[in-house]
Amino acid sequence: MTTATRLPGESHPSQVRDARAEVDVQKVRRDFPILRQRVRGRALVYLDNAATSQKPQVVIDAIRHYYERDNANIHRGVHFLSEHATEEYEGARRTVQSFLNAADETEIIFVRGATEAINLVAQTYGRTNVHAGDEVLITAMEHHSNIVPWQILCEEKGAKLRVAPISDSGDLLLEDFEKLLRPRTKIVAVAHVSNALGTINPVQQIIEMAHRGNIAVLVDGAQAVPHLKVDVQALDCDFYVFSGHKVYGPTGIGVLYGKHALLDAMPPYQGGGDMISSVTFEKTIYNKLPYKFEAGTPHVAGAIGLGAGIEYVNGLGMDNIAAYENELLAYATEAVSAIPGIRLIGTAKEKAGVLSFLLDSIHPHDIGTILDQEGIAVRTGHHCAQPVMQRFGVAATARASFALYNTREEVDALVEGLQRVREVFA
Amino acid sequence: MSDLRELYQEVILEHSKAPRNYRELATANHRAEGYNPLCGDHLTVYLDLEGDSIRDISFQGSGCAISKASASLMTQSVKGKTRAEAERLFDQFHKLVTGESPANGNRAELGKLAVFSGVSQFPVRVKCATLAWHALHASLEGKQGTVSTE
Numbered sequence: 001m002t003t004a005t006r007l008p009g010e011s012h013p014s015q016v017r018d019a020r021a022e023v024d025v026q027k028v029r030r031d032f033p034i035l036r037q038r039v040r041g042r043a044l045v046y047l048d049n050a051a052t053s054q055k056p057q058v059v060i061d062a063i064r065h066y067y068e069r070d071n072a073n074i075h076r077g078v079h080f081l082s083e084h085a086t087e088e089y090e091g092a093r094r095t096v097q098s099f100l101n102a103a104d105e106t107e108i109i110f111v112r113g114a115t116e117a118i119n120l121v122a123q124t125y126g127r128t129n130v131h132a133g134d135e136v137l138i139t140a141m142e143h144h145s146n147i148v149p150w151q152i153l154c155e156e157k158g159a160k161l162r163v164a165p166i167s168d169s170g171d172l173l174l175e176d177f178e179k180l181l182r183p184r185t186k187i188v189a190v191a192h193v194s195n196a197l198g199t200i201n202p203v204q205q206i207i208e209m210a211h212r213g214n215i216a217v218l219v220d221g222a223q224a225v226p227h228l229k230v231d232v233q234a235l236d237c238d239f240y241v242f243s244g245h246k247v248y249g250p251t252g253i254g255v256l257y258g259k260h261a262l263l264d265a266m267p268p269y270q271g272g273g274d275m276i277s278s279v280t281f282e283k284t285i286y287n288k289l290p291y292k293f294e295a296g297t298p299h300v301a302g303a304i305g306l307g308a309g310i311e312y313v314n315g316l317g318m319d320n321i322a323a324y325e326n327e328l329l330a331y332a333t334e335a336v337s338a339i340p341g342i343r344l345i346g347t348a349k350e351k352a353g354v355l356s357f358l359l360d361s362i363h364p365h366d367i368g369t370i371l372d373q374e375g376i377a378v379r380t381g382h383h384c385a386q387p388v389m390q391r392f393g394v395a396a397t398a399r400a401s402f403a404l405y406n407t408r409e410e411v412d413a414l415v416e417g418l419q420r421v422r423e424v425f426a
Numbered sequence: 427m428s429d430l431r432e433l434y435q436e437v438i439l440e441h442s443k444a445p446r447n448y449r450e451l452a453t454a455n456h457r458a459e460g461y462n463p464l465c466g467d468h469l470t471v472y473l474d475l476e477g478d479s480i481r482d483i484s485f486q487g488s489g490c491a492i493s494k495a496s497a498s499l500m501t502q503s504v505k506g507k508t509r510a511e512a513e514r515l516f517d518q519f520h521k522l523v524t525g526e527s528p529a530n531g532n533r534a535e536l537g538k539l540a541v542f543s544g545v546s547q548f549p550v551r552v553k554c555a556t557l558a559w560h561a562l563h564a565s566l567e568g569k570q571g572t573v574s575t576e
Contacts, residue, residue, distance in 0.1 A: 097526050363490035365465045366434075369548060373430045393486050395466035424434050424493070 014185045023316060028405050029054040031312070033385040035405060042211040042375030050195050050354055051379050052245045055309070059248060062308035066301045073083030073297055076276055083140070089300050093290070095372075099310045100240060100257050106289040107263065110303050113254035115145040116187070117241035119257055120293065121218055122149040124266040125239075126187060132158035135185045137215075139177070139201070140166045140313040140357030140391055141194040144384045146220045150189060159186075170197035170346040174205065181213050188217045192224035196385040196399070198272060198329075198354030200228070207237050216262070216333030222246055226403065227325055227352040229318040232257050232420055244302060249309035253302030256293070263289050270295040282302040313404075321404045325353065328402055332411040335384045336400075339418050356397040359418060363423050370424055371398075374417040432544030433551070434491065435498075437553045442491035445498035447505075451484040459572040460487075460561030462553055470482050471501075471561040483562075490554050492545065497558030498540055510558050515539070516559045522546070558570045 029035050034054045037044055046054060059404045066088065072081035074089050090105075095267045111117045113387040126149075130136060136150045140163050147161075154161045162185070164177035172190075177357045181188070190212045193200050205217050209218045217357045221230060239262070244253040258266075264300050268275055268286055272295035278285045286292045313321065332355050336342055340361035359367055366381035387396060400414055441550040453473035460469045469487025473480060483505055485497045487527030500519075519539055521527040531542050545555045565575045 363465075363467075363488075365467075365490035365551075365554065366492070369433070369551060370430060386466075389466065395468070424430065425439065 006260060008092065014105055019083065022320040023404060025324070025405065025407050027419075028316070029407075031058070032103040032405055033057055033060070033228075036262065037378075039375045040373055045413045046410050047400040047402065047406065047410065047414060049226070049375045049380050049403035049406070050246070050383075051398065052251065053248050053403050054405070055250065055305075056248055056312050058312050059250065059305050059308045061196065062248060063301050063305040066304050071301075074300055075244055075291070083302055088307075089204070089298070090252070092303040094253050095413045096309040099225075099230075099314070100255075102257050103232050103233055104260055105399060107257055109256040109258065109263070109290045109293045110298050111241075111254050111256050111293075112242045112252055112299070113243040113245070114220060115149075115243075115254075117239075117254055117256035118146055118218065119149045119237050120269045121241075121258070123151045124269050125127065125216065125258075125262060126150070126153040127157070128265075128267060130154070130157050130159050130186045134186060135162050135182060136160070136187045136189065137162045137164060137177075137185050138178050139172050139188050139191065140169065140202075141197055141199060141388055142189070142191055142385070143195050144221065144224070144386070145222075146189050146218075147193060147325045147387070150187070152413075154183045160184075163182050163387075169198045170194065172199070172201050172206075174202065178209050181215060183213070185210075185213065185215050190217070190219060191353050192219050192221045192230070193227065194346070194385075194388070195223045195354065196383040196388045197348065198223075198350050198351040198356065198374045198396070198401075199346060199348035201348040202350075203237065204235055207235055210331050210400055226313075238262055238398060244306035244309065247309055248312055248344070251307035253299045253306050255306075258289065263293070268292050268295070272296045274298075299382040312425075316404065322352075325402055325404060328406060328411065329353065329355065329406065331408055332402065332414070335411055335415050336418070338416060339422070341422065342418075345392050345394065353403075354399060354401045358394060358397055359421060362421060364396045367398045367418070367421050370421045371414070371417045372414070374420060376417045379412075409417055429544065431546045435541045435544065435549055437538065437541045438495040440492060441495035441498040445485075445494050447498065447525045449484050450486060451482060453482060453533065454484075456565040456568065458561040458565035458569060460557040460564075461574050462489075462557055463574060464491065464495070464553065467557055468559065469493065469553065469558060470499055470503035471497070471563045471565055473560060473562070475509075475566075478510075479511070480504055480507055480512060485558060486560075492551050492554040493557045494541075494554045495524040496542060499541075500562065502557050503537060503539055504562065512562065512566065517564055519559060520556060523552050538558060 034055045070085050075087040093108050096108045182275040207217045216238040219237045221242040226247045242256040244250040275295040277287045280362045343355040364380035381396045453474045454472035456473035467489035472484045474482035483501045498529045523545040
């Protein structure tokens with residue numbers, strides 16, 4: 001299995017094959033205090049990283065330090081703490097900017113998560129630019145958070161939501177996708193990596209195709225940023241969104257990247273403090289970017305924690321992480337496939353982080369309960385992607401999803417756990 | 427591991443593999459669907475009510491071993507019972523799987539349903555065990571549509 005973690009000019013897979021040694025996974029594991037504990041009398045094997053990742057000590061410390069030493073409201077006070085908190089918060093924004101390689105820090109909007117970022121775009125850019133008879137194009141592998149906000153928009157505007165189909169392997173059918181780019185298509189919204197299947201979408205090509213018709217593209221990067229290097233300028237995407245908690249940061253903080261000109265032309269999402277430059281009862285003048293979209297006191301501690309999480313990832317090197325995880329996923333795919341009765345859901349050529357499967361006719365919920373007794377955490381269910389389940393004709397799957405601290409030994413534990421499931425249901 | 431054996435007792439595994447009364451009921455005059463959006467379990471309970479008594483009952487659908495076995499054993503347990511008896515059984519079953527039932531409670535009345543006592547150690551599985559019962563309850567009350575566990 002290979003993954004499309006490479007951008008033009010980056011190393012070739014044959015070169016990164018040696019990179020496994022470059023992530024010292026035992027050292028990495030010591031950075032994550034939660035991994036030291038035992039659950040149900042066994043060493044915790046945490047394989048639910050696509051739901052949320054665990055937090056390294058540096059992130060926990062950054063949040064703690066903020067509340068112990070720096071807590072104050074930002075952009076307001078003239079006092080020492082407020083100034084310091086503002087510096088830390090804006091520093092986190094610059095960390096995100098360079099993480100995504102955005103051209104300007106004002107293109108980074110802090111939000112609650114990828115879900116809020118998509119809703120923000122749908123309710124501002126979408127409401128301004130989508131009219132009756134227009135179309136919004138998504139794919140058949142989207143998470144509910146990249147379906148429902150567009151449905152709400154389309155319903156309000158009398159627009160149509162179009163869905164590009166996927167193959168039995170879980171690949172986007174690019175030719176069908178291109179045919180669905182029509183004169184009335186106003187927005188394309190697509191997952192960079194599918195949370196249910198692990199498919200890496202060819203977002204570069206998708207964006208090029210859409211831009212030929214002057215269609216704006218939002219990329220849902222929630223499942224991509226922990227695994228792949230993302231360069232929003234190289235991609236030329238119009239919007240890119242992700243959640244902090246999936247990339248080793250805290251919950252409740254996420255990012256909307258948008259091209260400056262687009263963000264600048266968009267109406268505000270929420271009104272309130274900090275998003276204005278002056279208010280009278282007759283007229284309010286909105287603040288400049290990025291503050292126009294950050295009404296109210298933001299999650300300052302969350303942004304600082306996210307900044308620490310990204311710095312942690314940067315310290316290891318995204319290329320190293322991608323290479324390590326890539327090899328681990330290949331190992332896991334081979335090991336799990338060898339179990340009799342396994343059916344993998346999502347076998348795209350380009351994958352990251354996710355192994356979705358069924359075992360005989362055993363319901364995933366039963367698989368999850370039995371694995372849990374072995375201390376192994378996996379997700380079971382529809383993964384907030386019910387249309388994906390319908391596409392594959394299943395009600396649910398079991399999903400093991402990997403992070404940079406997972407090991408081959410943990411994959412072996414999963415395989416043993418699945419053998420145990422087979423014994424119980426023999 | 428003992429908790430696991432307690433949950434997946436032989437009777438439960440056997441009923442999940444070969445559920446009883448697993449069919450659409452031609453004579454049904456009541457039906458209700460049960461849906462658990464968390465895991466996607468979805469089943470339909472068919473009821474042939476004659477006056478106050480359950481003349482026949484069946485179910486169909488997809489679900490985990492616990493929800494299927496529970497539906498299967500439920501159909502066996504309530505067939506021939508009156509509405510009030512079935513509701514009383516549901517009440518006792520609910521107490522059993524949520525761990526509210528006293529150790530020396532009326533387990534005898536539950537009969538084979540006592541095999542679900544292990545569920546109380548798995549709080550997230552209570553909804554699986556009670557899905558069919560919620561659907562039965564809804565159909566006894568003559569409610570239409572789908573009962574959700576959420």
